[in-house]
Amino acid sequence: MNIIMAALPILLQGLQVTLYIFVIAIILGFLLGLLMALLRLAPFKVLNLISKVYVDAIRGTPFIVQLFFIYFGVNSLHFISLNSTTAGIITVAINAGAYFAEIIRAGIQSIDKGQTEAARSIGLTGAQTMRYVVLPQAFRRMLPTITNQSIISLKDTSLLSVIGIADLTQQGQIQAAATFEAFKIWLAVGIIYFIVIYLLSILANFVERRFELR
Amino acid sequence: MSIITVKNLRKSFGSVEVLKDINAEIKEKEVVCVIGPSGSGKSTFLRCLNRLEEISGGHVIVNGHDITDSKININKVRQEVGMVFQSFNLFPHKTVLENITLGPIKVLSTAKDAAEKLAFELLDKVGLREKANSYPGELSGGQKQRVAIARALAMNPKIMLFDEPTSALDPEMVGDVLEVMKQLAKEGMTMVVVTHEMGFAREVGDRVIFMDGGYIVEENKPNELFSNPQHNRTKSFLSKVL
Numbered sequence: 001m002n003i004i005m006a007a008l009p010i011l012l013q014g015l016q017v018t019l020y021i022f023v024i025a026i027i028l029g030f031l032l033g034l035l036m037a038l039l040r041l042a043p044f045k046v047l048n049l050i051s052k053v054y055v056d057a058i059r060g061t062p063f064i065v066q067l068f069f070i071y072f073g074v075n076s077l078h079f080i081s082l083n084s085t086t087a088g089i090i091t092v093a094i095n096a097g098a099y100f101a102e103i104i105r106a107g108i109q110s111i112d113k114g115q116t117e118a119a120r121s122i123g124l125t126g127a128q129t130m131r132y133v134v135l136p137q138a139f140r141r142m143l144p145t146i147t148n149q150s151i152i153s154l155k156d157t158s159l160l161s162v163i164g165i166a167d168l169t170q171q172g173q174i175q176a177a178a179t180f181e182a183f184k185i186w187l188a189v190g191i192i193y194f195i196v197i198y199l200l201s202i203l204a205n206f207v208e209r210r211f212e213l214r
Numbered sequence: 215m216s217i218i219t220v221k222n223l224r225k226s227f228g229s230v231e232v233l234k235d236i237n238a239e240i241k242e243k244e245v246v247c248v249i250g251p252s253g254s255g256k257s258t259f260l261r262c263l264n265r266l267e268e269i270s271g272g273h274v275i276v277n278g279h280d281i282t283d284s285k286i287n288i289n290k291v292r293q294e295v296g297m298v299f300q301s302f303n304l305f306p307h308k309t310v311l312e313n314i315t316l317g318p319i320k321v322l323s324t325a326k327d328a329a330e331k332l333a334f335e336l337l338d339k340v341g342l343r344e345k346a347n348s349y350p351g352e353l354s355g356g357q358k359q360r361v362a363i364a365r366a367l368a369m370n371p372k373i374m375l376f377d378e379p380t381s382a383l384d385p386e387m388v389g390d391v392l393e394v395m396k397q398l399a400k401e402g403m404t405m406v407v408v409t410h411e412m413g414f415a416r417e418v419g420d421r422v423i424f425m426d427g428g429y430i431v432e433e434n435k436p437n438e439l440f441s442n443p444q445h446n447r448t449k450s451f452l453s454k455v456l
């Protein structure tokens with residue numbers, strides 16, 4: 001117990017890094033996913049193709065390869081220099097964005113065509129129809145899947161430790177090595193992840209229920 | 215003066231032509247009912263009048279705008295043409311009041327108070343003031359359809375299109391909706407109504423159009439058409455529904 005208590009402040013520091021990266025990446029990833037979903041549904045073949053290539057490329061490759069590609073690969077070109085945190089955020093965002101794009105596309109397509117027709121028939125533009133009629137309904141339906149993907153992305157951040165980001169997993173590694181108490185330290189790390197994800201699902205449940213009332 | 219002129223209208227879905235050379239004139243303040251067997255193209259015809267369906271050929275001129283012209287701002291034209299659907303299509307995530315005010319606020323840039331004031335007037339008209347803060351899911355079919363009518367009227371349209379507005383309703387709800395429509399007709403609204411309600415067509419319609427197989431087979435004053443149909447197809451259809 002003493003060992004865990006001693007390691008805890010450092011682990012929590014790592015947690016801060018994890019959460020910082022997660023929150024920024026998930027917001028960016030969501031916006032990227034929304035954009036890609038709209039491109040996918042736009043009435044222009046080129047835009048559809050851009051979105052499709054992006055989604056397929058991300059879904060068809062491992063996260064760790066994407067991370068190495070952005071951190072080592074892109075940096076090796078020397079036209080831009082990404083530090084590890086930025087590379088980590090970008091990778092998680094781009095990765096989550098592809099899955100969000102599919103979730104959002106399916107959500108939009110699940111909304112009855114009659115909703116769009118009613119909105120257009122009162123003179124709303126296509127964009128207004130999306131914004132005020134289709135997306136609000138689609139998001140309600142998508143919330144459980146969005147939560148799921150967010151949890152997956154949060155867990156993916158643990159892989160960022162391999163490029164030296166001092167996240168929760170990385171701090172766990174350091175503590176485990178320093179204390180020779182791998183069992184206790186990794187148990188503690190696991191419990192911290194678990195609690196964060198648990199809180200995240202409670203939050204999602206709460207939001208879902210708020211929406212369900214109508 | 216025609217407020218709607220349809221000239222040689224054609225509509226195909228893929229290789230299937232469902233409207234074949236439709237010609238029609240609708241005058242201001244006229245109530246025109248469209249009848250015909252299932253699949254004859256009634257809905258498609260109606261949906262071409264506000265271009266919810268892309269038009270394959272011919273011209274549709276609505277209140278002076280040729281909506282087949284691709285350069286026209288169709289959203290502007292749609293503001294002048296209200297539409298009521300068989301399946302209501304209310305926005306389930308918005309209250310009754312928000313359903314009605316969405317168009318005025320976002321499309322006409324009406325101030326919120328003014329839009330709400332108008333919405334309450336319209337709710338009075340359709341007898342649903344007390345439902346202003348309900349969600350569509352809490353309403354009966356007949357109530358939903360009356361809200362849908364109020365939502366369309368909130369744009370202060372010159373023309374109202376109805377696509378079988380009472381077909382999805384329980385029989386005891388039909389009367390309330392028809393009553394609202396009769397009132398509208400009385401106030402001089404131009405209306406095009408696809409309907410199976412022959413009683414309504416006879417009582418309220420100025421003219422009835424009978425469609426079959428993508429054509430307008432015949433049109434006439436309701437009493438004339440019902441009592442003295444000219445074509446065999448009209449006769450056989452009427453013998454089934456009257």
Ligand SMILES: Nc1ncnc2c1ncn2[C@@H]1O[C@H](COP(=O)(O)OP(=O)(O)OP(=O)(O)O)[C@@H](O)[C@H]1O
Binds near residue numbers: 250252257
């Ligand atoms: N989106 C579509 N894609 C392909 N075919 C369609 C589409 N909409 C309608 N059709 C076809 O066009 C024809 C006319 O349909 P429409 O809905 O206009 O008939 P209707 O007279 O309104 O029939 P009902 O009384 O059943 O509503 C039908 O054969 C229908 O199958």
Ligand SMILES: [Mg+2]
Binds near residue numbers: 256257258377378
């Ligand atoms: Mg129909």
